[in-house]
Structures are given as structure tokens and as C-alpha cells.
Amino acid sequence: MKRAKKQNRSDIEERVQEFSRLCRKNDLRVTNQRLEIFRALLETVGHPTVEDVFHQIRTILPNLSIDTVYRTLTLFENHGLITRVQCLSDKGRFDPNLENHHHFICVRCKKIEDFYWPEFTDYSIPDEAMKLGMIQMKKVELRGICNECRRKGRNAHQKKHS
Amino acid sequence: MKRAKKQNRSDIEERVQEFSRLCRKNDLRVTNQRLEIFRALLETVGHPTVEDVFHQIRTILPNLSIDTVYRTLTLFENHGLITRVQCLSDKGRFDPNLENHHHFICVRCKKIEDFYWPEFTDYSIPDEAMKLGMIQMKKVELRGICNECRRKGRNAHQKKHS
DNA sequence: TATTTAAATAGGAACTATTCTTATTTAAGG
DNA sequence: CCTTAAATAAGAATAGTTCCTATTTAAATA
Ligand SMILES: [Mn+2]
Ligand SMILES: [Mn+2]
Ligand SMILES: [Zn+2]
Ligand SMILES: [Zn+2]
Numbered sequence: 001m002k003r004a005k006k007q008n009r010s011d012i013e014e015r016v017q018e019f020s021r022l023c024r025k026n027d028l029r030v031t032n033q034r035l036e037i038f039r040a041l042l043e044t045v046g047h048p049t050v051e052d053v054f055h056q057i058r059t060i061l062p063n064l065s066i067d068t069v070y071r072t073l074t075l076f077e078n079h080g081l082i083t084r085v086q087c088l089s090d091k092g093r094f095d096p097n098l099e100n101h102h103h104f105i106c107v108r109c110k111k112i113e114d115f116y117w118p119e120f121t122d123y124s125i126p127d128e129a130m131k132l133g134m135i136q137m138k139k140v141e142l143r144g145i146c147n148e149c150r151r152k153g154r155n156a157h158q159k160k161h162s
Numbered sequence: 163m164k165r166a167k168k169q170n171r172s173d174i175e176e177r178v179q180e181f182s183r184l185c186r187k188n189d190l191r192v193t194n195q196r197l198e199i200f201r202a203l204l205e206t207v208g209h210p211t212v213e214d215v216f217h218q219i220r221t222i223l224p225n226l227s228i229d230t231v232y233r234t235l236t237l238f239e240n241h242g243l244i245t246r247v248q249c250l251s252d253k254g255r256f257d258p259n260l261e262n263h264h265h266f267i268c269v270r271c272k273k274i275e276d277f278y279w280p281e282f283t284d285y286s287i288p289d290e291a292m293k294l295g296m297i298q299m300k301k302v303e304l305r306g307i308c309n310e311c312r313r314k315g316r317n318a319h320q321k322k323h324s
Numbered sequence: 325t326a327t328t329t330a331a332a333t334a335g336g337a338a339c340t341a342t343t344c345t346t347a348t349t350t351a352a353g354g
Numbered sequence: 355c356c357t358t359a360a361a362t363a364a365g366a367a368t369a370g371t372t373c374c375t376a377t378t379t380a381a382a383t384a
Contacts, residue, residue: 029351029360050341065363070342072361104294115291123285125304129277132266133308141303142287146295191331191380212370227334232371234332327384338373349362354355 012042019081026079036060037072038081041096046111047085047103049093085112102139106146113146174204181243188241198222199234200243203258209247209265209274211255247274264301268308275308 019038023030040053048056054069073094076082085093085103097114100121104113120140129135181200185192202215210218216231235256238244247255247265259276262283266275282302291297 031351031361033362063363065365066341067343067364068362102291104291104297106295107298113294115288115294117288117291120285123282125302126277126279129264129266129279129304131309132275132277132304133268133306134312135266135304135306136269137305139303139305140287141301142291142294142297143299143301144295144297147293150296193332193380195333225334227336228370229335229372230333325384328382329380330382331378331380333378334376336374338371340369340371342367342369344367345365347363349360350358351360352358354357 012039015042022081026081028075028079033057033061033064033068034072036064037069038076038096041082041094046113047093047095053094102141104142104144104146106149107143108145108149111146111148115142174201177204184243188243190237190241195219195223195226195230196234198226199231200238200258203244203256207275209255209257215256264303266304266306266308268311269305270307270311273308273310277304 016035016039020030020035023034028034036057037053040056041048044052044056050066050069050073053073054064054066057064057069073082073084077084077094080098081096083095083098085095093112095112099116100118101114101116102120104115105111106113117140120138125135125138178197178201182192182197185196190196198219199215202218203210206214206218212228212231212235215235216226216228219226219231235244235246239246239256242260243258245257245260247257255274257274261278262280263276263278264282266277267273268275279302282300287297287300
């Protein structure tokens with residue numbers, strides 16, 4: 001999982017500070033683990049898994065427990081500070097980007113990339129769909145092969161079973 | 163997981179027959195297990211999990227192994243006979259509906275319902291997104307609370323952790 | 325129809341992701 | 355500083371999925 005280049009260090013520190021305030025507002029104690037976990041989300045592109053976050057932080061907090069990462073990410077999710085992204089693979093993935101955006105999922109490496117499509121918000125859903133329940137969110141999902149995987153070619157991916 | 167009312171028995175049997183031919187064309191042996199598994203997918207609404215399928219068929223094939231269900235569904239998927247649906251929960255879900263359609267996911271009971279939106283196909287994706295890779299599929303995903311869960315009220319759902 | 329054989333299955337073990345339990349540590353308020 | 359409830363680490367437990375292998379079976383062939 002690569003580090004992002006799109007956000008520089010001071011942008012990230014600013015968001016971590018803001019996050020710190022948000023924690024206090026939500027009656028969540030500000031622990032080192034929590035800050036590092038949130039920072040790791042911001043620093044990673046492709047919507048990291050729990051393991052991605054865990055391994056990245058182990059260098060800084062060598063006896064971090066993986067359970068803390070699970071617990072903390074679910075906590076953030078329950079407080080609306082991040083969202084959980086569906087998995088095409090079997091691992092949960094998380095998203096610190098709360099802006100209205102959409103996803104491109106690479107079916108080979110399972111990486112998830114963001115994109116924006118402001119006009120989509122204006123398109124109205126068919127009646128048939130409106131009747132299914134109370135809609136809280138509408139998103140577009142693209143599936144395909146990411147540029148990185150296309151470069152690598154057909155190797156380096158394994159399917160399960162047959 | 164409820165049985166569907168939208169497809170009657172003869173519709174289903176017709177699709178099972180057609181499926182049987184498709185298996186032969188794909189050099190897949192037509193076994194009782196495979197037919198029952200495919201039939202179970204057709205008979206169930208809400209995009210069943212492996213366990214849903216397993217339990218439904220156990221009454222007919224009492225010593226069906228759960229591994230066979232996993233193996234078979236993945237096999238069908240690899241041959242393009244069904245698709246795998248992303249999980250908001252932790253379980254894999256499967257979809258025998260290969261038509262171009264979209265999903266409404268209930269965040270409470272995790273049920274996934276189909277809807278159709280033909281016009282969506284014509285909307286063109288922003289350039290930004292086109293550059294992410296080779297796009298194979300574009301879908302809309304709605305999240306919310308299904309009618310059934312709304313009726314049941316706030317009880318009957320548990321969140322993990324805190 | 326009987327025989328053959330590679331493919332498919334059942335059953336249980338193994339593996340992997342996630343959650344739970346409990347003793348210890350710590351943030352934050354007094 | 356103290357106090358204390360909240361958070362954590364470590365490892366056990368659980369749940370979903372895949373692997374292993376002896377047995378069964380679909381379907382091609384005689
Ligand atoms: Mn995102
Ligand atoms: Mn569907
Ligand atoms: Zn990729
Ligand atoms: Zn529901």
C-alpha cells in the first residue's frame with residue numbers, strides 16, 4: 001500500500017489536529033494509538049485494510065495490538081468519523097474521506113480509488129428504487145483493472161479454487 | 163431469507179434447464195448439487211450468503227458439505243454464470259441476476275435488493291474516472307434502511323464494539 | 325448395459341479475519 | 355499529584371472460508 005502524494009505533511013497534521021478536537025467533542029479520549037491510526041488512514045491511498053494500518057503503525061508503536069486497530073476503526077465508524085467500504089476481497093476496508101465521492105475498484109489487486117462526479121447527485125433515482133426503503137446514500141461503483149495492474153500484465157493475480 | 167414470489171416454479175425450472183445446458187457448454191459436469199445450488203440462488207431474494215444456500219439445500223441433500231457450496235459458487239462465478247456481490251457485512255453474497263441492474267443495501271439487515279435504471283447506462287463517467295484504469299462495469303449502490311427493517315423499528319439490530 | 329476414469333464430493337482439519345476476555349496502563353478531571 | 359473510568363495489549367475464542375484426501379459419481383467408451 002503506497003503513501004499518498006496528494007496530501008502533504010502539513011495538510012495531514014492539520015486534519016489530525018481537527019480530528020483530535022472532534023474526538024474530544026465526541027467524548028472520546030485522545031490517545032496516541034487513535035491519532036496514529038487516523039494519520040495512517042490519511043497517509044495511505046487505496047483505502048487500507050486493518051492489516052495495512054497495523055503494519056504501518058507498528059514501526060512507530062511497536063507493541064500496538066491488532067485488536068486496538070479493529071476496535072478503533074469500528075469506533076470511528078460508529079461515530080461517523082470514517083466510513084467502512086465494502087470489500088470485493090474478504091477484508092474490511094476503511095475510508096477517511098467523508099466528502100461525497102465514488103469508487104473505482106480494481107478486481108485484480110482490490111485497491112479502491114476515489115473519484116468525484118458532482119452532477120451525479122442531481123440525477124434522480126427511479127421510483128422503483130425509491131420504494132425500497134429510506135435511502136441514506138447513493139454512490140457509483142466502477143469495477144475494472146487499475147493502471148498499475150494493467151502494466152504488470154496477467155501475472156501476479158491468483159483466483160480461488162479451480 | 164425469504165423465498166421469492168416474483169419468479170414462479172416453471173420460470174425457475176426453465177432457468178435451471180438453461181443453466182444445465184450452459185454447464186455442459188462450459189465442460190462442467192451437471193451434478194445434483196450444482197443444480198440445487200443454482201436453484202437455491204433463484205429461489206431466494208436478497209442475494210443469499212453461502213450459509214443461506216447451504217441451509218436451504220440441506221433439507222433436500224442432507225449430507226451436502228458446506229465446502230461444496232463455497233467451491234461451487236466460486237466456480238460459477240469464475241465461469242461468469244453468477245456474480246459475487248460486495249459485502250457490507252462480512253459474508254460473501256452471490257447474485258444469479260446477470261442483467262444490468264443496481265443494488266439497494268439495507269445497512270441494518272444487510273439484505274441487498276435489485277433495481278433497474280436503464281437511463282443510467284447513458285450517463286457518461288467523468289474523465290477523471292476514465293483515467294483510473296480499464297472500466298469493466300459501472301453500478302449504482304444505494305444504502306439505507308429497508309421497509310421491513312423500518313417496520314420492525316429500532317430493535318433487532320446490534321452493532322459491533324462500543 | 326457394463327466398464328473406466330477423471331472430476332466432484334463429504335468430512336474434517338487448517339487457515340485467516342475478527343471479536344472477546346482480562347489484567348494492566350493511561351487520559352483527563354479533581 | 356491522585357483517582358478512576360476508559361483504553362490497551364496479549365492471547366484465547368469464534369466465525370468464515372479454504373485445503374486435504376478418501377470415496378463417490380458423471381459421462382465417455384466399449
Ligand atoms: Mn473513498
Ligand atoms: Mn442483484
Ligand atoms: Zn489493481
Ligand atoms: Zn433491512
